[in-house]
Amino acid sequence: SCLICMGHPCHICQSGCLHLEPPPVLCVAQGVGVGNRRPLNCGAKVRKGAVYYTSRDGSKSWCHRCYMNLPSVLSFDHDCALSCDEVRPTRPDYVQRVIRKRDLLPRKNAMEIIESWVECKRCHRHMHAHCALLGCPCSPSNKTKISPTTHVPSYVCGQLHPQFVESSDDLPNQISLPSNACTAFIQKALHTLLANEPLCAQTLAVRVLSNTIEECSLPKHIRRYFPGTPAEDTYRSMCIGLFQTIDGMPVLLFTMYVQLYSSSKTAYIAYLDSVDHFQPRSLRSDVYREMVSSFLAYLASERYKQVHIWACPPTRGNSYIFWNHPATQKTPTRDRLCSWYCDILARCAARGVVADVSSLYDFAVIQGHPLPLLEGDYWIDEALRVYKASLQRHARTTACLSQHSNISRVEARINDVLQTSVARPFALPVNPVAVPDYYCVVQKPIDLGCIHSKLVLGAYDTLKDLKEDLILLNENAHHFNGSQHIVAKMAKELVEEKLVFEEVDALDLRLPRQVDVHEKVESRGNCIDITHADSIKVRMLGKDDLPTVSDQRRYKLNSNKEIKHKGTSSSGGILNKPECNDWLFSEVTESLRKMKRDFFVVTLNTDYSDPKACHYHEDSSQEKEEKKGFCEDNMCESRNVFLENCQKNHWQFDTLRHAKFSTVEILRHLLNRETSLKNKEFFCSICSHPILDIVWKSNKACTKIVSGAIRTRQLYSNAEICGNCWKALRTVKEQNNYVPCTISKES
Numbered sequence: 001s002c003l004i005c006m007g008h009p010c011h012i013c014q015s016g017c018l019h020l021e022p023p024p025v026l027c028v029a030q031g032v033g034v035g036n037r038r039p040l041n042c043g044a045k046v047r048k049g050a051v052y053y054t055s056r057d058g059s060k061s062w063c064h065r066c067y068m069n070l071p072s073v074l075s076f077d078h079d080c081a082l083s084c085d086e087v088r089p090t091r092p093d094y095v096q097r098v099i100r101k102r103d104l105l106p107r108k109n110a111m112e113i114i115e116s117w118v119e120c121k122r123c124h125r126h127m128h129a130h131c132a133l134l135g136c137p138c139s140p141s142n143k144t145k146i147s148p149t150t151h152v153p154s155y156v157c158g159q160l161h162p163q164f165v166e167s168s169d170d171l172p173n174q175i176s177l178p179s180n181a182c183t184a185f186i187q188k189a190l191h192t193l194l195a196n197e198p199l200c201a202q203t204l205a206v207r208v209l210s211n212t213i214e215e216c217s218l219p220k221h222i223r224r225y226f227p228g229t230p231a232e233d234t235y236r237s238m239c240i241g242l243f244q245t246i247d248g249m250p251v252l253l254f255t256m257y258v259q260l261y262s263s264s265k266t267a268y269i270a271y272l273d274s275v276d277h278f279q280p281r282s283l284r285s286d287v288y289r290e291m292v293s294s295f296l297a298y299l300a301s302e303r304y305k306q307v308h309i310w311a312c313p314p315t316r317g318n319s320y321i322f323w324n325h326p327a328t329q330k331t332p333t334r335d336r337l338c339s340w341y342c343d344i345l346a347r348c349a350a351r352g353v354v355a356d357v358s359s360l361y362d363f364a365v366i367q368g369h370p371l372p373l374l375e376g377d378y379w380i381d382e383a384l385r386v387y388k389a390s391l392q393r394h395a396r397t398t399a400c401l402s403q404h405s406n407i408s409r410v411e412a413r414i415n416d417v418l419q420t421s422v423a424r425p426f427a428l429p430v431n432p433v434a435v436p437d438y439y440c441v442v443q444k445p446i447d448l449g450c451i452h453s454k455l456v457l458g459a460y461d462t463l464k465d466l467k468e469d470l471i472l473l474n475e476n477a478h479h480f481n482g483s484q485h486i487v488a489k490m491a492k493e494l495v496e497e498k499l500v501f502e503e504v505d506a507l508d509l510r511l512p513r514q515v516d517v518h519e520k521v522e523s524r525g526n527c528i529d530i531t532h533a534d535s536i537k538v539r540m541l542g543k544d545d546l547p548t549v550s551d552q553r554r555y556k557l558n559s560n561k562e563i564k565h566k567g568t569s570s571s572g573g574i575l576n577k578p579e580c581n582d583w584l585f586s587e588v589t590e591s592l593r594k595m596k597r598d599f600f601v602v603t604l605n606t607d608y609s610d611p612k613a614c615h616y617h618e619d620s621s622q623e624k625e626e627k628k629g630f631c632e633d634n635m636c637e638s639r640n641v642f643l644e645n646c647q648k649n650h651w652q653f654d655t656l657r658h659a660k661f662s663t664v665e666i667l668r669h670l671l672n673r674e675t676s677l678k679n680k681e682f683f684c685s686i687c688s689h690p691i692l693d694i695v696w697k698s699n700k701a702c703t704k705i706v707s708g709a710i711r712t713r714q715l716y717s718n719a720e721i722c723g724n725c726w727k728a729l730r731t732v733k734e735q736n737n738y739v740p741c742t743i744s745k746e747s
Contacts, residue, residue, distance in 0.1 A: 004114060004701060005440075006240065009118075017701070019326045021654065022111040023647040025052055030308070042066050046067060046109045053104040054062045057694055058740035060099075067104070073433045074099045074274035095611040098433055107138040107739055112701040113650055113718065130661040131248065172667035173252045174243035177207035182298050183240060189294035190287060203246070206291075209239040209670065210638040216375040221384050224459070225584035228370025235375065236260040241638045242291060246279055249660040250667065253278050254288055255321045257639050258295070259375060265305045268374045269295075271639045273321035275653045276329040281549075292344050293353075300353045300608040308360070308374060309600040312338045321639055322647035323662075338597055342533040342540075345602060353608050357530055358542045360599035361592040363719040366542065370586075378599070379588050386587045407455060407508055414452050417498045422490050423448055426473060442476045458511035462489075463503055469493050511583070540597045559732070635669055642698070682743060696726040696738040 002018045027042040046052045046063050054061040062070065113508045116129045179187075187206040194201035217232040249361045258271040272292070278284035299307060314320050325331075332340065348354040356609050360379070364371050369381055417423050430438045439445060451469050460466045475489035501507075530536050592599065597686035635645045646652070651662035682691040698719040720737065 005117070005126075007028045008126060010131055011118075011123075011125040011127045013128065013582060015128075017114045018128060019701075020115060020650045021652050022112040023645060024046070024318075025054075025061050025109050025742050027052070027063040027066055028060045028065055029062055029070070048109055051106055051491045052108050052109055053106055054740065055099055055104060056740055057742050058219075059742050067101075070101050072101050074101065077472065098436055098506075105736075105740070107736065108699070111697075111739065113697045114701045117317050130657055131304075133661060133664060160295070160611070163430065164700055171673050172664060174207050174241075174252075174667065175203045176671050177209070177241075177667070180211070182238070182295070183208055185298040185301075186240070186291060186294045189297070190290055190579055193286065193290045194283070197283065198282075200280065202242050204287075204419045205243045205245075205250075207243060208242055209241045210634045211239075212237050212634070212637055214259075214375065216373060218373055218380065219384060221459070222584060225293045225383070225582070226371055230264075230373050233261060233263060233373050236262070237375075237637070239642075240291075240295070241286075243663070244278060246277070246660070250663050251277055251656070251659050252663045252666065254291055255642075256291065256295070259319070260304075261374075264372075265303060266372060266374075267299050267304050267307045268372075268377070269307065270311045270374075271320050273319070275322050275659060277653070277656050277659050289340075289347070290345050293348050293351075296344075296348050296602065296604065297351070297353045297608070300604040301605065303606050304604055305606060306372075307490060307600075307602040307604060308372060308377075309341060309602065310378060310601065311337045311341050311598050312378075317319065319643060321643060322653045323643060323646035324654045324658075326654050334598070338537070338540075339533065341600060342536040345536055345600070348602075349536075352605055353601055354530065355537050355605040356603035357539055358603075359542065359592075359596035360601055361589060361596040362542050363601040364592070365589050378590060378595075382591050383584055383588050390457055390584075391450065391453040402551055406503075407458075407509055409503070409505075410466065410509065411452070411455055411502065413499065413501065417494070418448060418452070420498065422494050422498060425487055425490060426477075426494065438480060441480050444472060445476065447472050448473070455509065457510070460509040461511060462505060463501060463507040464505035467501075467505065470499055481604075537597070540600070542596070635666070671732065682720055684717040684725055686721050686725045691720070691743065694723055695741050695743055696721050696723065697741055699737050699739060 002017055007016070025044060025046040027044055029042040042063060042065075044063065046061070051064050051066070052061050053067045117126050118129050118132050119126050120132075186202070189205065190204055191201045194204075213234060214237045215232065215234050218226065218229055223229075223231055236259070238258050238260065240256045240258065241252055244253055245251075245252050252275075254272070254274045255678055257270045259268040259270055261267065269292070274288055276284070278287060296307060311334070313336075314333055316331050319325065345354055345357050347739045349357070358367070360371075365368050374380075418427055428449050429445065429447050432439060434709040446469050451466065451473075453461060453467075455466060474491045474495045477485075478488045481487045530539060636642050646662065646666075649665065651658075651665055653659045653662060682690065684691055698721075701718060718737075726735060726738055729738075
């Protein structure tokens with residue numbers, strides 16, 4: 001009955017067509033609702049079988065509930081709150097980023113994906129590509145390797161369609177991947193841990209999956225609120241993987257993304273993930289803990305001072321690094337993950353690796369250290385969110401003026417001008433729907449509402465800086481409309497006649513800095529024994545026991561009204577006008593205080609020494625040697641790229657059989673330059689023309705398409721067609737069976 005295998009089972013597993021997990025569909029609804037509708041801030045996965053709505057390029061999708069609350073016109077990549085501080089790049093395709101609700105395509109999340117079939121060259125029997133990794137049983141001593149990389153035909157609908165891919169005689173293995181001093185140190189530590197299990201230790205290998213030099217920077221518009229944090233920094237990003245040879249096949253079991261900041265001797269464990277396939281199972285937890293412990297020991301031997309850890313478990317059903325975990329593997333809760341890290345840090349403290357452990361809130365507020373600049377850290381995203389919300393909140397005129405005398409005088413003048421008809425075209429940002437090409441012509445947009453918000457939030461040092469934005473507003477109006485346009489004349493009248501200040505240009509508009517807000521105390525690391533996990537939990541909470549699980553609900557019920565009426569902090573911010581220049585720092589640290597047991601700041605013992613440590617010096621020759629063996633476009637260079645590639649290519653780790661196949665494919669793309677994912681080309685299943693921008697993928701595993709001048713019916717497996725062939729389909733029902741997908745140039 002199956003049109004794919006025609007009832008013929010696999011020669012190895014004796015099974016028919018086996019299904020794979022399709023890529024998830026995420027709702028991208030963000031922002032506020034229209035009118036009295038609920039806020040659109042979903043971000044959840046669309047459940048299987050549910051209806052969702054996607055754009056014609058497949059880049060954005062909405063669930064049905066969020067779709068009902070969408071406005072009639074949607075605009076993207078337009079951030080008026082931040083565009084005034086940074087030069088916007090030239091984007092000639094801005095019109096395409098305006099989407100109308102009526103143009104969204106309804107689809108059903110029911111995509112069917114099956115495992116590919118291959119044929120043995122010797123016995124001409126068909127089998128799954130996943131089953132054929134170790135070869136066909138007909139070959140003597142299993143010497144003939146049959147893998148998806150071999151040039152074999154695919155068995156589809158009873159017909160043979162050859163797959164033109166590069167041939168490979170041997171399967172790739174983890175030994176070919178590069179190694180450095182860090183991975184060698186970790187592997188020696190694992191062998192020491194498994195001294196009583198020599199057979200298990202011989203199957204383990206720690207390798208470097210990616211090793212690049214990256215740059216990170218603090219956004220310009222929030223730098224003034226965090227003076228102690230560096231504006232820019234360079235770090236080394238490494239992806240460390242743990243492999244185990246199971247049944248003669250390499251299996252990737254544990255992956256950890258770390259960032260090493262050599263300038264400040266600070267490290268950041270950004271992400272780590274594991275799968276439940278380690279053998280024997282009784283040693284799985286100890287080996288995974290030793291991976292993190294030995295990495296901390298290596299950093300201590302290299303004289304690193306601090307390590308930052310963010311204990312944030314993924315939501316149920318989502319993945320950080322590995323795609324599609326085993327069904328029996330439970331997603332750790334917040335308490336379980338924090339306890340797991342506390343056990344590791346207590347073990348390191350007993351070895352003399354860790355000297356002190358504290359929360360990020362105590363590190364920044366109680367001890368008075370500046371917040372660290374780490375790529376992808378929580379507090380930077382939180383600062384941007386609060387800053388943008390504050391700009392939007394204070395963009396309109398209000399009756400309450402700032403308590404700062406200089407700011408209040410200038411603010412009163414701007415409020416008076418905003419009430420006039422001359423300022424009406426400049427009170428709010430230009431609507432990208434009404435004027436689609438405005439942000440293509442104007443590179444630095446500005447409006448009076450944004451100027452008012454920046455004044456209230458203390459973003460101007462002197463009155464001269466404010467006047468420069470007013471001049472920019474006048475120049476934008478003349479540049480876009482022309483000097484003879486009525487809007488340009490109104491802008492000239494607004495700047496040269498209405499907004500004329502009698503004060504000098506050097507008038508100070510900065511908010512006063514907050515002094516002695518929090519009590520500065522010394523670190524209590526020497527007073528508390530941190531060689532036990534319970535002691536570290538107490539150390540993380542400090543004097544404030546707010547974040548404990550037992551008090552969260554009581555705190556929420558008792559202080560709900562206080563938070564609702566008084567705002568998130570006493571320094572102002574989203575609800576109140578700021579009274580000091582530290583308002584954004586106070587808002588961010590208030591969020592860190594509520595999550596203080598999730599952010600670990602580990603102080604390493606710089607006097608720690610280990611004979612297994614091989615000091616690693618970052619010179620050009622060492623870096624060149626470590627990168628040897630990598631292709632130029634490494635698919636493991638970041639967590640998002642790795643996960644996206646696994647989802648698109650259906651490399652999942654839910655079973656040991658799938659984990660073996662996925663690991664082999666990952667190794668093949670890491671070691672083979674010619675099979676790079678960036679060079680992957682898509683061809684239409686009907687017209688065989690190359691697809692360059694958008695590919696339409698069929699929801700069904702086997703599709704019947706009527707095409708050609710004589711209207712012949714053909715069968716296609718996992719059909720991928722171009723836009724012209726999709727439009728040529730006869731009925732709307734047939735078109736609804738295809739989902740658009742944008743071809744990424746980076747993966």
